[in-house]
Amino acid sequence: MSAEPTCVLELDGLCKRYPGFTLADVSFALPRGYIMGLIGPNGAGKTTTLKLILGLLRRDGGTIRAFGLDPARHGAAVRSRIGFVHDEPHFYRHLTVAANAALVARFYRTWEYETFQRLAVAFELPLDKRFGALSHGNRTKFALALALSHRAELVVLDEPTSGLDPVFRRDLLDTLTELLQDARTSILFSTHITSDLERIADYITLIQNGRIVFSAAKDEILERWALVKGGRDLLARLPRGYFRGIHRGAHGFEALTDDAAAVRRELGDSVVIEATTLDDLVLYTTESEADA
Amino acid sequence: MLSLVWKDIVAARWLLLLVIPLGIVQVAVMSFLPVIYIVAVLSFAALLALGSIAVEEAQRTELLWNSLPVSRGQLVAARYLTALIGMVTGLALGWVLAQAMARLASSGADGPSALIGLDAHALLFGLLACGVAVFLPLYFRFGAGRALLFCSAIAVATLLLVSLLAELILSAKGYPSPISDPEAWRAAAPALMRRLTEWLAPRFGRLLALFLGAAVIVMGVSLLISRRLYEARDL
Numbered sequence: 001m002s003a004e005p006t007c008v009l010e011l012d013g014l015c016k017r018y019p020g021f022t023l024a025d026v027s028f029a030l031p032r033g034y035i036m037g038l039i040g041p042n043g044a045g046k047t048t049t050l051k052l053i054l055g056l057l058r059r060d061g062g063t064i065r066a067f068g069l070d071p072a073r074h075g076a077a078v079r080s081r082i083g084f085v086h087d088e089p090h091f092y093r094h095l096t097v098a099a100n101a102a103l104v105a106r107f108y109r110t111w112e113y114e115t116f117q118r119l120a121v122a123f124e125l126p127l128d129k130r131f132g133a134l135s136h137g138n139r140t141k142f143a144l145a146l147a148l149s150h151r152a153e154l155v156v157l158d159e160p161t162s163g164l165d166p167v168f169r170r171d172l173l174d175t176l177t178e179l180l181q182d183a184r185t186s187i188l189f190s191t192h193i194t195s196d197l198e199r200i201a202d203y204i205t206l207i208q209n210g211r212i213v214f215s216a217a218k219d220e221i222l223e224r225w226a227l228v229k230g231g232r233d234l235l236a237r238l239p240r241g242y243f244r245g246i247h248r249g250a251h252g253f254e255a256l257t258d259d260a261a262a263v264r265r266e267l268g269d270s271v272v273i274e275a276t277t278l279d280d281l282v283l284y285t286t287e288s289e290a291d292a
Numbered sequence: 293m294l295s296l297v298w299k300d301i302v303a304a305r306w307l308l309l310l311v312i313p314l315g316i317v318q319v320a321v322m323s324f325l326p327v328i329y330i331v332a333v334l335s336f337a338a339l340l341a342l343g344s345i346a347v348e349e350a351q352r353t354e355l356l357w358n359s360l361p362v363s364r365g366q367l368v369a370a371r372y373l374t375a376l377i378g379m380v381t382g383l384a385l386g387w388v389l390a391q392a393m394a395r396l397a398s399s400g401a402d403g404p405s406a407l408i409g410l411d412a413h414a415l416l417f418g419l420l421a422c423g424v425a426v427f428l429p430l431y432f433r434f435g436a437g438r439a440l441l442f443c444s445a446i447a448v449a450t451l452l453l454v455s456l457l458a459e460l461i462l463s464a465k466g467y468p469s470p471i472s473d474p475e476a477w478r479a480a481a482p483a484l485m486r487r488l489t490e491w492l493a494p495r496f497g498r499l500l501a502l503f504l505g506a507a508v509i510v511m512g513v514s515l516l517i518s519r520r521l522y523e524a525r526d527l
Contacts, residue, residue, distance in 0.1 A: 054359055056527040080361035090352040092303050103302060106295040107360040 008032050008067055008154045008186045009053065015061035016048055021210060023048050026062070028205045028215035030154075030186050035176065037197035037218075038190040039278060040207040041286050046190040047087065049207065050158050053188070054084060067153065080108065083147030087159040089139045093132030097142055100131050108150035116149035122175070123168075136163040144172065148179065155179070155187045161196055169193070173200050194278035206281055213285050214258070226260035227280055229253070230271035245284030256284035296362060296370030297377070300344035303353075307343040311336045311385070329390065330416070337382025337420055341375040342427065349436040358527055368432060368519045372511065375424050383413045383420075414500060421507040423447075425514035432522040 007029045014026040023045040030036045038046050051057045053064060055071035055078065064071055071078040091100040097120075105111045120127055123141040126134075134142065140160055147155055155176070161169045177200055179185045191197060197204065197218075205215035214221060228243065235246070235253045243255035257263045260273055314336070348354055357367060387410070426446060430439035463469060467484060468476035492499070 051527070056355065056358055058524065058526060076361045076363045076366070079359060084359050086355060086359070090356055092347070092353060093351050094306070095302070099302070103295075103299045104356075104360065106298065107362060 006031055007065075009188065010065040011049070011053075011062065012064075013062035014049070014052060014059060014064060016045075016052060016057060017060050021045070023052075023210040026207070026210075026212055028203075028212065030188060030203065032153075032186055033180060033182075033184060034202040035180065035187040035189060035200055036203040036205060037194070037201035037278070038188060038205050038207065039192070039194055039197065039282055040213075041282060042192070044207045045210040046207055047158055048210075050084075050156055050188070050190060053156060054079060054082065080110075081153045083150065083152030083155040085140065085143040085147050085155075085157045085160045087162070089143035091131045091139075091142070094130060096128055096130055097125055097134070098127040100142070101127075101146060104146050105149075110151045112149055112151065116145055119145040119148060119175075122171070137165060137168060140164060141168065144175075148175070153185060155185060157187065157189045157191075159191055160189070161191055161193050169196060176200060192282075194282060198278055204278065206285060208285055213281075221281070222275065224260060225256065225258050225276050225281060226263070227274045227276045227284075228255045228257050228263055228267075228271050229274065230255075230267070234267070234270055245286070247284075256280060293362075293366045293370045293373070296357070296367060297374050299357070300348075300370070300374040301377075303347045304340070304344040307339055311339060311382070329386075333383060333386035333390075333413075334416055334420060336386060337379050337416070338423070339378075340382040341378030341420065341424060343378065344374055345371070345431060345436050355527055364523045365519050368515065368522050371428065371432075372424075372515050372518070375428065376511075379417060379420050379424065383417055387413050411496070411500060414504060418500075418503045418507040421511050425507070425510045429514055429518045429521055432518040433525065 009030040011029070012027050014023065016023040021043070026045070026049055028036070038049065040046050048057065052059050053066060053071060055075035059072065066078045067081055069078050092103070095103075101116060101120075105113070105116070119125075123138075123145055125138060125142055125145060131139070131142070140163065144157075144160060147157075161172060164172070173196060176187055176189075179187070189197065189201065201218050203216065204218045204221050206213040229252060231252050232248065235248070235255075243257055246253055246255040256276065263271065264273055314332070348357075358364070423443075427439055427443045430442050433439075434442070459469065459471075462484075467480055470477040470481075
């Protein structure tokens with residue numbers, strides 16, 4: 001019997017072509033027991049990547065290994081170990097929350113009714129209410145409760161916090177952090193609310209125009225990448241492409257670098273180097289693409 | 293797979309509430325307008341067979357079921373099984389209601405007794421099965437909306453083709469055309485129907501069995517095609 005792989009998810013050179021959009025050469029790995037944030041602007045390819053992992057799309061190239069299995073060939077086996085929340089959860093609107101849950105529960109051998117009940121209480125879900133009568137926030141909570149009720153080893157969340165109030169977002173992040181206590185569950189979390197990820201993510205993957213900008217440990221990213229501020233005369237002397245994204249102001253510039261140590265060494269006191277946020281990374285790298 | 297069939301039944305069970313009262317009304321008037329019974333029972337059976345698809349399309353739950361631990365092949369097979377259950381239920385319900393209404397109205401002998409027999413329902417099952425066998429591959433390839441459009445076009449084209457073919461055969465046999473010479477057609481029609489009935493009556497059972505066998509084969513081929521098409525589809 002083969003040993004369980006240390007990475008629950010490995011993507012290598014993943015490609016998917018659409019007319020007008022190509023997801024190209026997407027590679028990253030998610031170790032067991034960690035949270036990875038998938039960030040990027042709208043239309044960058046986040047949902048396409050997640051759908052490929054779930055086996056909902058056919059890939060045009062590259063490989064995906066989830067728990068050591070290829071979702072294209074072993075879709076059902078892979079999905080039995082994945083809990084998912086789509087960006088717009090759709091269930092039968094004319095059925096109650098409880099009836100919808102009962103329908104979904106039949107598909108999982110590892111379904112834990114007690115866990116679902118506990119989450120339903122924690123999320124204040126009205127089980128006897130029709131799903132169609134729920135608010136967007138409650139619909140997402142319901143989808144999340146289902147995703148977390150069958151001992152999933154990988155939880156795939158596509159923009160789960162959009163449309164949720166800050167209190168629930170905090171509760172959700174706490175729940176996800178709790179999940180990781182067993183060191184068995186991994187989470188792949190796509191979002192544009194990057195502050196959520198700064199709090200809980202171990203790894204960050206930034207995707208832009210269908211290509212990976214970086215995929216690394218969050219601490220490493222926040223250490224390497226930095227915001228650089230300086231005068232416009234300095235910017236004029238630097239070679240094109242020195243920074244990854246530039247904001248030009250009336251008197252100076254703000255730019256993103258992926259090598260803070262090198263900038264500190266080369267430019268010294270002529271610039272101010274500040275810690276960056278994930279929001280800055282998305283913003284500046286998007287503009288960098290536009291500049292290019 | 294049975295869980296998939298069950299969720300289709302649960303999702304579309306309210307359709308029964310629509311079907312039963314309408315069915316009673318239709319069957320009640322069938323002794324006057326037998327053709328209504330055929331249209332009604334076919335419609336009800338089709339509604340029960342494919343109603344869950346309409347519910348799923350309207351509520352956009354396809355992505356949900358495809359995200360669960362089931363294969364595309366299972367989803368396709370379950371859809372065919374649900375359609376089969378819906379067709380049989382619809383026709384059986386129609387047959388039971390027709391029997392009951394015929395007895396209650398004591399009009400079985402005067403009314404369309406031939407239409408409420410099991411043979412007639414088996415024939416309707418075959419026709420429905422062929423319709424479903426055409427619709428489902430289109431559904432699995434294009435989704436319900438476009439499949440309905442294509443299926444309607446195919447149905448109209450088939451009707452036109454069959455009527456054209458029938459007219460050509462009649463013309464070749466020397467019968468007058470119902471369009472260019474309606475008077476002569478009205479005079480010749482009873483004799484034609486009599487001949488047709490005489491030819492069909494002794495062969496009906498065998499022809500029906502052949503037709504049902506063909507319908508089952510068509511359903512099987514349709515299932516295989518649907519599976520290939522759905523496995524190749526991006527969601």
